[in-house]
Amino acid sequence: MALVLTHALRLRRADLDRLTDTHRNQFVQAIAPGNVEMARGLIEEAGDPEGDAHGLVYLRFEDAAASRAFEGWFLDDARHPSKKASLDGGAFFAAGTLDEVEVELSQSTPGPRPTDVGAQALYDAVLALGPKIAVKTSGPELKSNPPFAFATAPKIEMEKGALALEVVEAKRYTAEDIAAAGPDTQYQVMVALQSKFAGKREQIETAITRIYEFGDPGSKPKRGLYAYGIVFLRLREENGARGFDGWFWDMRQKEPSAYWPSKTTTLGSGSLLVAGTFTPTGVELTKGKLKVACSNALPVAAALAAGFKKLGLTFDVTLVHEAASGESGYFGSPAHQSQLRMFPDA
Secondary structure (H helix, E strand, O other): OOOOEEEEEEEHHHHHHOOHHHHHHHHHHOOOOOOHHHHHHOOOOOOOOOOOOOOEEEEEEEOOOOEEEEEEEEEOOOOOHHHHHHEEEEEEOOOOOOOOEEEEEOOEEOOOOOOHHHHHHHHHHHHOOOOOEEOOOOHHHHOOOOOOOOOOOOOOOOOOOOEEEEEEEEEEEEEHHHHHHOOHHHHHHHHHOOOHEEEEEEEHHHHHHHHHEOOOOOOOOOOOOOOOEEEEEEEEEEOOOOEEEEEEOOOOOOHHHHHOOOOOOEEEEEEEOOOOOOEEEEEEEOOOOEEEOOOOOOOOHHHHHHHHHHHOOEEOEEEEOOOOOOOOOOOHHHHHHHHHHHOOOO
């Protein structure tokens, strides 16, 4: 779900005395880990002449449902009462915790794009702010106690009705095709089909291995016990305003149309992302049943699911690579026959 900036406040040293224990610990961990006095000493005081002390900026991002939030503490060369900040040095945390999020800032510019799905949403939100961030220096938010616990994210209503969708692309992939694809494509596949692994850097290799293991091997020998077809869809609104990418398993193990080189498919499980990104829309397909996930649904999710349902689950597809003379697919192969014996009721 996309994130919005709900708090951007310039604080001074006196404000630190009003922080909760958690937020005080966040501040120290972000500015001078393990050294409270050093962290405090780096922050400007009211009425101080210009010197070595820095400005301090607190940021909070939330999603539209206020179900996910991130907080950050950053040094700034500008000082009070400047209403523009260029952040340099600090850290983001999952809100209300000391768990750092791997989004780095140097002069308000994010560093390398993170691999974690949640961190990517934060990265995109920070990038959209630009190099100079508008911050508040006065008002009720600075007088509240603590000085940033004054507001919640704006409520964004879910879109109603059903999107009018058209299919831009529908392609059948094999495990070999995924292996040959670029890293962005591979990561998008993992987010859509193996999301519980894709969000954790140390499990990326596990996720892509599972794609290769479960994916239709096409004409290549298959060592495992079962395989599913892999299908990519790109949808867009008929007015061309928004696009969505979907990756799905075709799980009908006894149907030849589930496997390469069939040019039709019926989707089984998978999910839709915002086109060209790794951002889940919250629209998920599980064993042929569509649902909207509560934890990561974008405001468009319900209308997108309704529009997707109208398209149905059966599509004509093109092949990433056509069958060469003499090539045969996985269906009916010895490995496939073994799969059916192992899972006769699938």
